[in-house]
Amino acid sequence: MTDHGELGSLLRSWRDRLSPADVGTATGGVRRAAGLRREELAALAGVSVDYVVRLEQGRARTPSAQVVAALGRALQLDRAERDHLYSLAGLRPPGDALVSTHVPAGVQRMVTRMGDNPIAVFTASWDILLWSPTWAALFGQPAGRTAWERNLVVQTFHEDLFAGERIGRAVYTDGGAGFRASLVAGLRRAQGRHPDDPGLRALIGRLQDSSAEFARLWRTGVVGEHLSQRKVVEHPTVGRLEVDCDVFTVSGSELQIVAMTVPAGSPAAEKLDFLRVTGAAVR
Structure with a gap:
């Protein structure tokens, strides 16, 4: 009861x-x-x-x-x-069969205290759960998006969803092919650990139906994880920023923390400060 x-x-x-x-x-x-x-x-x-x-x-x-x-x-x-x-609430607590959406208090405090940097917490299937104000200023406010639009894999394979937004976009020397392949490999890794998660199955199925490139990469069967790397982000307000993008996993969980940092006092740091103070990601 x-x-x-x-x-x-x-x-x-x-x-x-x-x-x-x-x-x-x-x-x-x-x-x-x-x-x-x-x-x-x-x-x-x-x-x-x-x-x-x-x-x-x-x-x-x-x-x-x-x-x-x-x-x-x-x-x-x-x-x-x-x-x-x-x-x-009359609900069954989520078990290990489902992709966890639980964010420990320590992780939440870390994001709060590192809020001057673009930092976000994702599930194993790349659904964003928590983010700093600077992340929202750089990449757009996740709170205003649907669950489908808040998934990083969806955002990567469907950039047209945000065509009207003044937000930052990563620039890659290979056009982003390597990044997209690593995301698909990581999603397959999550699927192997949670084969009975209906939300994850639905996400993968919809991506296969809506993106030919995703479907092709999924058929390769590659399993892996997304790694840290240096990125260049192009923002319509402040221009290019070169950031170190590190991906951390939380001990005892599959949460993925993505943190972007820049050298103190650098032009990139000044641009991030401007975005954080002004909230320059205009929808």
């Missing part, structure tokens, strides 16, 4: 224990409590404030798995807490 009273009580308790600084929220003005406000949690989870209120009051009784996952990440729950949240 779903216990909506306990669900609401725990959501309030988990919200109260988080500091605004933990999630990179400005702490200006008078705050009656140290924890997150409802509107701050709503913004982090991508839901309405009214929905958070209804959940906490027990009036919203059927949160979807997607909403529960987003709330768990926003509240920085550990795995046991996240699973308990699923159970209270």
